[in-house]
Amino acid sequence: MSKRFRFIVVLLVIALCFVFLHPTLKWYFWTNQEDKALALASREKIKDYSENMARADVDKLIEMAASNSTEPLSEKYAPIIKEAKNRRKALGMEIPYQWTAQDVAASFKLSSKEKFIPIAQSILETAYRDSILGIKNYQTNAVKLGLDLSGGMLVIIKADLDAAISADGASSDTIADSKKAAMTLAMDTLRSRIDKFGLTDPVIRRQGDDRIYIEMPGAADADKINSIIMGRGILAFHIVDDEATQAFREYYRNNPGKTFDADYNLLNPEIIPEDCMVLGVYHKDAYGIDERDDREPFLVVKKQAGLEGKHLVSVDTSTDQRSNNPLVNFSLDAEGAKIFAELTTNNVGKRLAIVSDNKIKSAPNLKEPITGGSGSISGMSATEANNLKTVLRTAWLNVPLQLETQQVVGASLGDEKINEGIKALQWGLIAVLVFMLVFYKEAGINACIAQILNLYIMFSILSAFNLTLTLPSIAGMILTIGMAVDANVVVFERIKEELRLGKTREASINAGFEHAFSAIMDSNITTFIAAFFLSILGTGPIKGFAYSLAIGVVSSVFTALFVSRLIFDFGTQTLKLEKIHISWRKL
Structure with missing residues (x-):
């Protein structure tokens, strides 16, 4: 083996190792404590921070433009300057050597600041969001510190797979596969629930045949976390009352500040039928958290659930062979199939709201009766289909869980x-x-x-x-x-x-x-x-x-x-x- 070949191999190994080690170096040595704290926060807090910072920056920009300030804009306005530069190039306008607030405003060719503000806020918020989530990604790929070094909570949970298999009525030939599927579902469900806390990369792995090992660095509220982990979840299907929804929209449009209290309870329950309730419609935003839909923020649904999530047996995604559009396929147990057949037969043409934790995640139209115990949901993007699949699979957990071990280690x-x-x-x-x-x-x-x-x-x-x-x-x-x-x-x-x-x-x-x-x-x-x-x-x-x-x-x-x-x-x-x-x- 020649010296040159060995030298090239060593250089390649060093370079490859640097690529692997870069996230760790970036996170532990090249990121300041303030940025670390932001990256470790929940996605809701990251969203609030990004929105507030963008709003403050835009207010300052508007103030500078109104005062005819000739002060060059700082680096934090680089995303807006980039967009302004692109607009000037498209219009054949001269590009300034140093950008001021007036130059930016002129580049957008907007006379009304009410129109400029949302555009500028969106650009800056995206920049703040991408920066923080980028740092969060470095943390995700860095060397993790165990609980004995970072502090946090250790939980070992036993899943009663026999009870889950017995409830599903699996045959003796499929018991092994059913147990494997039940364990996978339990882990996915726990991961989905724990993510709601915004915890820093919880470690969730299978231990043995029926135990789940969970490490949650920095977790403090052990009782609250345990209540969420051990809960069975809430998933139900409700029929949408379109007539009541239309009436509510009119009322809400005319009385936006007098419809709900701070907790989004109706101030005047008489505006909807007694057997109905108002729920928000949510989708995943760019931060990966639930956000109320701007186009259709609320729907009026029947209080009585038409079908509970416990009857779901399997959920998966596929592609429609004719339209090439994503589909979410689901199947029900025998009891659920009967209930769903009656529900869909009596409500053809109406919408069926899929409700998880009092949030409407989707409301597809019932085009025809679904009588075979299985069906498909269409009319959504691939991302929306995957999100809905996750909701249907993890919102209701039909696997009994038992807490075996819990340890809290101080930081x-x-x-x-x-x-x-x-x-x-x-x-x-x-x-x-x-x-x-x-x-x-x-x-x-x-x-x-x-x-x-x-x-x-x-x-x-x-x-x-x-x-x-x-x-x-x-x-x-x-x-x-x-x-x-x-x-x-x-x-x-x-x-x-x-x-x-x-x-x-x-x-x-x-x-x-x-x-x-x-x-x-x-x-x-x-x-x-x-x-x-x-x-x-x-x-x-x-x-x-x-x-x-x-x-x-x-x-x-x-x-x-x-x-x-x-x-x-x-x-x-x-x-x-x-x-x-x-x-x-x-x-």
Whole structure:
């Protein structure tokens, strides 16, 4: 293997590792605390912040334009300046060297500020939103800190799969598949519910056959979170009263401030029929949160649910073969099929509101009776179809859950352990590097470079696979440092033996690596096998230790046999060195 090829491989590995590690570096070292706090907030808070900042910036812009200010606009107005520049180019207008508020206003060719304000606010809000969500994305892809380091809540939930299968009436031939589907549904449902809290990347994974392991960093309100996790959810289908809806719209149009109280309860319940209620119509906005529909904000629906979500058996999406439009397909159990057949037969031509947590998520038209126990919902985009599928699948959970374990770890304890772990890692690395420099002289520099690169690769792989950094993980890294040095020591001692035989630098290096290869590979392969089985059979902290140990074994072999050899060859072939200083005493 040529030196050039090894050099190219090392450069490619370093570059690839930087790509993997970039989100971690960006989040922990290149993002200030204020931006971190915003990115860690719920999407509702991010939306409020973006709207308020955009509104304040536009007010300032209008004020500057009204006062004929010649002050150049700051960098925060760059998105509006970009749009104004595009408009000037399209109109063939001159582009200013420095932009002022008057230049921007003139670029939009709008005489009314009422028209300019919503456009400017939308542009700036989008910029703020994209910036914060971009930082949030870095956090998502960065190395995570476990609960023992960051604090938070650990929950282990047992899913009663037998009860769920019994309720669904699955046959003996399909029990295994039904249990797998029930477990997947339970995890998806819990993930959907936990996301409502805006928590920072909760860890949700399957543990064993029927348990769900959940880590929620920073979670404080344990009782509230448990009530949501353990709840069964609310999903129902209600018939829309179109006549009452039309009457309500007229009333709301004429009395917008006198229709609801602060909690959106009707101030005058008599404006709708006694057997009806008013619910808001919602869709997912650019932040991924529910937003009331501007075109049709409210619908009047029957109070009595026509069908409860517990009768849903399966939900999936497909594409209409004729129109190529997205479809949401659903099927019901036997009881639900009878209820739905009667409901749709008696209400053909009306709309059926799909209600989750007192929010209307969709209201498709009933074109014909649905009597076969299954049906399809059309007339929406692919994104809307996926959102509706998620609602139908996760709003009602027919799998009984039982809380088995709950632990709360304080953040202050986590900070203390982080500092202790980092200090242990630092002092361990420093001690090893000093020993190698003192004991192996020039070759010790080689080992130091390999060790630093070894840690760099380890953290990069942790980031690439979104693994969680815990105290056992740090222990595995510290152990890896010693093991990586062991590989260098084996190579260096073999080289010294060859030098004692009177061989040249190049011959000693070649023979040293050749003779040490099998010993290094044997020891590291056995360690990797042990780490592999620990990762499979172990749980929690043991898995973290096993993962970091396995990653460390791979990276230390690469740095000891590949990178270290490249550095030696560089000195021999490029720098034309004839001697090698590899011992603190004379050979």
